[in-house]
Amino acid sequence: MTTPLRTVSFTQLKDATREEFQYLHRLEIEYHAGLPRRILKALEELDGEGSIQGYQVSRLGHSLQTATRAERDGADIEMVVAALIHDIGDALGTANHSQLAASVIRPYVRKEVTWVIEMHGLFQMQYFAHLIDQDPTGHLAYQDHRWAASCQRFCERWDQPSFDPHYPTEPLSHFASRVEEVFSRRPFDPAFVER
Structure with missing residues (x-):
């Protein structure tokens, strides 16, 4: 009887054995199964000190409000x-938070959703960039893109109005099963990402 591996012996990938990579692959499958839980934890960390300060709602509150508005609007x-996790990248990539969030969700959703999340930061600037002496018209370069209207809707109806501490917002627990469903899909499954 062989003892199960606990740690591989190689220090360079080129020296790995089939047994070691079969073992690591099993561990990766188990780890991937925890992705929805880690997404929810990352969202929780957008509250309090893990949030950009100065707003009337935390970044978690904003994310929950954006997702609540999207759901109530029939999304x-x-x-x-996507609305729930659209600002999940703020903690690590403030300047490119949109691209970071798009990368997180890309393997699990259709291309339109990924594009909207990737571009929402640019489209969102139409509402405030002039207030910080920046160009509010950058999104117009994409006005003829097939998903521009979808991104505009995302920003206008769900994202930009979601800083209201009095809006009746669903709690994170309300969205947990949806996060589980989306992030438990097989990554890059053509049934989802090629629609």
């Missing part, structure tokens, strides 16, 4: 979950 599960 599908992919767009609701």
Whole structure:
């Protein structure tokens, strides 16, 4: 009887054995199964000190409000979950938070959703960039893109109005099963990402 591996012996990938990579692959599958839980934890960390300060709501509150608005406006599960995680990149990539959030959700949703999340930071600037002496018209370079209207809707109806501490917002627990459903999909499954 062989003892199960606990740690591989190689120090360079080129020296790995099949047994070691079969073992690591099993561990990766188990780790991937925890992704929805880690997404929810990352969202929780957008509250309090883990949030950009100065707003009337935390970044978590803003994310929950954006997802609540999307859901109440009839958005599908992919767009609701995207609305929930759209600012998840703020903690690590403030300047490119949109691209970071798009990278997180890309393997699990249709291309339209990924594009909207990737571009929402640029489209959102139309509402405030002039107040900080920046160009509010950058989004116009994409006005003829097939998903520009979808991104505009995301920003106008769900994202930009979601800084209201009095808006009746659903709690994170309300969205947990949706996060589980989307982030438990097989990554890059053509049934989802090629629609």
